Amino acid sequence: MSEKKEPCKPHPQDCDHCQSRHDNPLCSVEGAFETVKSARTASNFKAGQTIFYTGNEPLGLYTVQSGLVKLEVLSADGSAHTLRLMGPGQALGYRSLFAGEPYQATAIAVEDSRLCFVPKNTLLGLVDQTPEVAVNLLRRLSDDLRTAEEKWVAQVDKDAGSRVAEALLFLQDHFKDQSWTRREISEWAGTTPETVMRTLAQFEKEGWIEAQGRHYQIRDREKILKKAHGT
Amino acid sequence: MSEKKEPCKPHPQDCDHCQSRHDNPLCSVEGAFETVKSARTASNFKAGQTIFYTGNEPLGLYTVQSGLVKLEVLSADGSAHTLRLMGPGQALGYRSLFAGEPYQATAIAVEDSRLCFVPKNTLLGLVDQTPEVAVNLLRRLSDDLRTAEEKWVAQVDKDAGSRVAEALLFLQDHFKDQSWTRREISEWAGTTPETVMRTLAQFEKEGWIEAQGRHYQIRDREKILKKAHGT
DNA sequence: CGTGTTATTGAAGTGTATCAAATTGCGTGG
DNA sequence: CCACGCAATTTGATACACTTCAATAACACG
Numbered sequence: 001m002s003e004k005k006e007p008c009k010p011h012p013q014d015c016d017h018c019q020s021r022h023d024n025p026l027c028s029v030e031g032a033f034e035t036v037k038s039a040r041t042a043s044n045f046k047a048g049q050t051i052f053y054t055g056n057e058p059l060g061l062y063t064v065q066s067g068l069v070k071l072e073v074l075s076a077d078g079s080a081h082t083l084r085l086m087g088p089g090q091a092l093g094y095r096s097l098f099a100g101e102p103y104q105a106t107a108i109a110v111e112d113s114r115l116c117f118v119p120k121n122t123l124l125g126l127v128d129q130t131p132e133v134a135v136n137l138l139r140r141l142s143d144d145l146r147t148a149e150e151k152w153v154a155q156v157d158k159d160a161g162s163r164v165a166e167a168l169l170f171l172q173d174h175f176k177d178q179s180w181t182r183r184e185i186s187e188w189a190g191t192t193p194e195t196v197m198r199t200l201a202q203f204e205k206e207g208w209i210e211a212q213g214r215h216y217q218i219r220d221r222e223k224i225l226k227k228a229h230g231t
Numbered sequence: 232m233s234e235k236k237e238p239c240k241p242h243p244q245d246c247d248h249c250q251s252r253h254d255n256p257l258c259s260v261e262g263a264f265e266t267v268k269s270a271r272t273a274s275n276f277k278a279g280q281t282i283f284y285t286g287n288e289p290l291g292l293y294t295v296q297s298g299l300v301k302l303e304v305l306s307a308d309g310s311a312h313t314l315r316l317m318g319p320g321q322a323l324g325y326r327s328l329f330a331g332e333p334y335q336a337t338a339i340a341v342e343d344s345r346l347c348f349v350p351k352n353t354l355l356g357l358v359d360q361t362p363e364v365a366v367n368l369l370r371r372l373s374d375d376l377r378t379a380e381e382k383w384v385a386q387v388d389k390d391a392g393s394r395v396a397e398a399l400l401f402l403q404d405h406f407k408d409q410s411w412t413r414r415e416i417s418e419w420a421g422t423t424p425e426t427v428m429r430t431l432a433q434f435e436k437e438g439w440i441e442a443q444g445r446h447y448q449i450r451d452r453e454k455i456l457k458k459a460h461g462t
Numbered sequence: 463c464g465t466g467t468t469a470t471t472g473a474a475g476t477g478t479a480t481c482a483a484a485t486t487g488c489g490t491g492g
Numbered sequence: 493c494c495a496c497g498c499a500a501t502t503t504g505a506t507a508c509a510c511t512t513c514a515a516t517a518a519c520a521c522g
Contacts (some may be wrong), residue, residue: 043301054499071252073380073384075384075388076460076461077388079388081382081383081387081388083382083383083384093374094373095373095377096373097373098366098369098370098372099370099371099373099374099377099387100370101377104377104380104381105380114386117385127365127366127369128361128362128366129362131358131360131362131365134358134362134365134366134369135358135359135365138328138329138358138365138369138372139330139331141329141369141373141376142325142326142327142328142329142330142372143330144376145326145372145375145376145379146326146330146332146335148376148379148380148383149304149314149335149336149379150335151383152312152314152379152382152383152386152421153304153306153312153314155383155386155387156312156421157306157308157310157312158512159477159478160477160478160479161477169314181499181500181501182500182502183500190383190386190387191478191479192478192479192480193500193505194478194479194480194499194501195477195478195479196503197501197502197503198478198502198503201502201503213486214487214488214500214501215489227390229307230307247490336508388508390510391509391510391511392509412467412468413468413469413470414467414468422510422511423510423511423512424468424469424507425469425470425471425510425511425512426510427509428469428470428471429470429471432470432471444468445468445519
C-alpha cells in the first residue's frame with residue numbers, strides 16, 4: 001500500500017524536452033509533433049510488467065521513452081521466444097494495427113520503462129495527412145522485416161554457437177550497458193539457456209570475452225564476429 | 232537464336248484488363264491507377280530467370296501479373312533459402328526500397344511469369360500523394376513481418392515434420408495447382424530435401440496424402456494441420 | 463536419346479535439446 | 493539489515509532427430 005517516491009516527472013506534457021523526440025517515427029516529423037503532443041498519454045511500467053497481451057485488439061502505437069521492452073511469443077509448451085527488443089525512441093504495437101488483426105505477441109517491460117501512447121485514430125489520421133510519417137513507418141517495418149528474415153535464415157543454417165555469438169554482438173550494439181541473463185540470450189538466439197552457458201564458457205576459455213559474475217565484457221570482437229558468420 | 236512464338240499480348244498498355252488490377256497495393260487505389268498505367272513497364276521472365284540480384288540498388292516496385300516468383304538468399308555454403316513467394320497481384324522489391332538499402336535477396340521466376348514494373352520515383356510520389364497507397368504498403372509489410380516472425384518461431388521449436396506439414400498447407404493454400412519439388416519444399420520449410428522426402432513418405436503411409444509421381448494430393452487436411460501444430 | 467536434375471533409400475555421425483542436481487546469486491519481506 | 497526462497501548459473505550424462513554422405517533409379521529437358 002505504501003507508495004514509493006514518484007519516479008516520473010509531474011508534468012506529463014514534456015514532449016518538448018523528450019529525449020526520444022528526434023529519433024521517433026512520429027515526433028521527428030515537423031507537422032506531426034503538435035498533434036502527438038496533444039493526443040499522447042505517458043505510462044510507466046516496472047520491469048516484468050505487461051504493456052499488451054497476445055490476442056487483444058491493438059489500441060494504438062506505443063513509443064519507448066526510456067527503458068527497454070520486449071515482444072515475445074509463448075509456445076504451446078510454455079517456452080518464450082523474443083521477437084523484437086525496443087529501446088528509447090522505438091515504437092511498438094503498429095504491426096498488428098496496420099495488419100488489421102489482434103496482437104500476435106505480448107509486450108513486456110524488460111526493465112523499468114516509460115512509454116508514450118498515441119491512440120489508433122490519431123495515428124491513422126497522421127498517416128493519412130502526413131506522408132513523412134507513413135514513410136517513416138514503412139521504413140521501420142522494412143527494417144523489422146529484414147531483421148526477422150535474417151533471424152530465420154540464421155536459425156536454419158547456423159549452429160547454436162554462431163547464433164549466440166550473433167546475439168552477443170546484437171545485444172551489445174543495440175542495448176549497451178544492459179546485462180542479460182542466459183535465458184534472455186537464449187530466447188533471442190533461438191536456443192536453450194544451457195547451450196548459451198556452454199557457449200559463453202567456451203568463448204571465455206578462448207579469451208574472447210571476460211566474465212565478471214553476471215556481466216560479460218567482449219574482449220575480441222573480431223573473433224566473435226567470425227564465429228557469428230562462419231561455424 | 233530462333234525466336235519462339237511471342238507469348239505475351241502485343242499491347243503493353245492493358246492495365247484496364249489486368250487480372251491483378253484489384254488485388255494489388257497500387258492499382259487497386261482509385262487515384263493511383265492512372266499514374267501507374269502511364270509509368271509502368273511490363274516484362275516477361277522464363278522459369279529460372281532472375282528479376283533482380285542481391286546487392287544491387289532497388290529500381291522500383293514489381294508486381295506479379297501472372298506466374299510465380301520467389302525471393303531467396305544463398306548461404307555461404309551455397310544452400311538456398313526461400314524467404315517469400317509471390318503470385319499474381321503480389322508486389323516485390325519494395326522492402327529494400329523503403330529500408331534504403333541494396334536488395335538483400337535475389338528474385339527468381341519459379342515458372343514463366345509476367346511482371347509489371349513501376350519506377351522508384353513514381354512509387355515514392357504515389358506514397359506521398361495517395362495515403363491509401365501508403366496504407367496498403369504498410370499493411371503488406373505488416374503481413375510479411377508476421378509471416379517472417381512466425382517462420383522463425385516455427386524454426387525454433389517445431390520439428391522438421393511439423394514444418395513440412397506447415398509448408399504443405401501453406402503452399403497448397405496460397406499457390407494452388409502448382410507442383411513443388413522436394414528441394415523447393417525444403418527451402419521453404421528450412422530443412423533438407425531428404426527430410427522432406429522421408430516426411431512425405433510417412434504422410435503417405437499414414438494415408439494423409441496421395442502420391443502420383445511428382446504431384447501430391449492432400450487427403451486428410453485435419454491430420455496434417457494437427458501435425459503442423461503439435462509435434 | 464543422352465545428360466543432368468530429382469527422387470529415393472540406407473547408413474553413419476553429431477549437434478543440441480533434455481533431464482538432473484548442486485551451487486550461487488538476487489530480491490523481497492520480515 | 494539479515495534471512496529466506498526462488499531464480500539463475502553451472503556442469504554432467506543421455507538420447508535422438510536431423511543433417512550429411514553416398515549410391516541407385518527414375519525422370520524431364522533440350
